[in-house]
Amino acid sequence: MTPQDITKLIVRTSMRDREAFDLLYRNTSAKLFGVCLRVLGDRAEAEEALQEVFVKIWTKADRFAVSDLSPISWLVAVARNHAVDRVRGRKHKTTDIDAALDVADPSPTPEAMVVAGGQREQVYVCLDELEADRAAAVRGAYLDGDSYLDLAARHNVPLNTMRTWLRRSLMKLRECLER
Amino acid sequence: MSGAGEMEREPEGDDVLAAEYVLGLQTAEERAAAQRRVEESRDFARLVDGWEMRFWPLAAEFVEVTPPAGIKAQIDRRLFSSSAPATVKQGSGFWSSLAVWRTLALGSLAALVAFVALPFIDPPAPQSREQMVASLAAEGSNVQYIVMYDSQTGEVGLSHLSGEPATGRDFQLWVIKGTNAPKSVGIVPGGQTARIALPDAMTKAMEIGDVFAISVEPAGGSPTGQPTGPVVAAGGLTEI
Incomplete structure (x- = not known):
């Protein structure tokens, strides 16, 4: 599926086309389930979240038209935001990620292999310019849904310190990506 | 974690908030506030999209995992509980949800069409002439129009049922044939009825x-x- 194909499916979904919605699910649900699993770290909860994500996609597909994102980025953003909302809404994060991924297909995605193959994305170059633990914190937030609170506990620093460090890191990152 | 520059002022402002929202660093309350701003402010939404794009390469690290087989049926039940699960209909083409639109729209449509269609339909109809109607609506939107198509004039008649654009905005009518990109028909004029070529x-x-x-x-x-x-109303052409 090209990005154009996915765009068409999202636009048709916004017009209540169920066949397009079925195709969209068939072509993107594995990626979005991967997002839910990684952020939520719990398989049953990820399955529940995936359902809610596609309900959102059906009801909010028209929002894609006003977004600047590529179609798959928009879908992943919907899934990530929903999964993070779920994590923030509960008291303690399930950290049984290994168990959740036990049944998962561990082979890297085509995109990941391109990255592994040496064609390095600029964001990784810029993350390398940050101190290692701060870069790890940024990655942990994006990929694992870690909050300031989680990160402060993990790195054993006060919450405000973590916030200040990450805010500065984010501005450095932006500056690096813009040069 | 320590290093040079710890005495700098802490960065703040909308772009920092947008980045924190995208990374998911905030509490539930802070996220809800940020989400409201995304809905309400196009500028803030653009800052959020900007950070989504910056971090996008990291998303390659989300490993694809095929979800269990029953999930899609559960989604369909949540969304379309009153109708059968979507099965691929043979030869029905892309716009098979027409059947759904029909069942949704026809109840109210039947009563309206006879009345609304009258001004658009002239009595002597040659055989090659085709007249069709579409009821335009969408979930979560109060905008409703009925579109009448007459192949002889090449015009569509528009009948306004409900919904108005916000100040400084216009409604624009599009036509989509098959898998083609939408083609603009034109700005929807105000008023109860209108004709557009x-x-x-x-x-x-x-x-x-x-x-x-x-x-x-x-x-x-x-x-x-x-x-x-956003698309606020849509519908497929059916026979009158």
Whole structure:
């Protein structure tokens, strides 16, 4: 599926086309389930979240038209935001990620292999310019849904310190990506 | 974690908030506030999209995992509990949800069509003449129009049922044939009824299942030639 194909499916979904919605699910649900699993770290909860994500996609597909994102980025953003909302809404994060991924297909995605193959994305170059633990914190937030609170506990620093460090890191990152 | 520059002022402002929202660093309350701003402020939404794009390469690390087989049926049950799960209908083409639209729209449509269609239909109809109707609506939107198509005139008649564009915005009518990109028919004029000429290539070419859609656009219409705002009503052509 090209990005154009996915765009068409999202636009048709916004017009209540169920066949397009079925195709969209068939072509993107594995990626979005991967997002839910990684952020939520719990398989049953990820399955529940995936359902809610596609309900959102059906009801909010028209929002894609006003977004600047590529179609798959928009879908992943919907899934990530929903999964993070779920994590923030509960008291303690399930950290049984290994168990959740036990049944998962561990082979890297085509995109990941391109990255592994040496064609390095600029964001990784810029993350390398940050101190290692701060870069790890940024990655942990994006990929694992870690909050300031989680990160402060993990790195054993006060919450405000973590916030200040990450805010500065984010501005450095932006500056690096813009040069 | 320590290093030079710890005495600098802490960065703040909307772009920092947008980045924190995208990374998911905030509490539930802070996220809810940020989400409201995304809905309400186009500028803030753009900052959020900017950070989504910056971090996008990291998303390659999300490993694809095929979800269990029953999940899609559960989604369909949540969304379409009153109807059968979507199965692929043989030869029904892309716009098979027409059946759904029909069942949704026909109840109210039947009563209206006879009345609304009258001004658009002239009595002596040659055999090659085709007249069709589409009921335009969408979930979560109060915008409703009925579109009448007459192959002889190549015009569509529009009948306004409900919903108005916000100040400084226009409704724009689009036609979508099959898998093609939407083609603009024009800005929807105000008032109860209106006639708009179809684009030249379409005047004789409309078929059952072709879709009309209305999007919200800046005053004067989409600057790009494609819909840029949310679709607030859509529907497929059916026979009268």
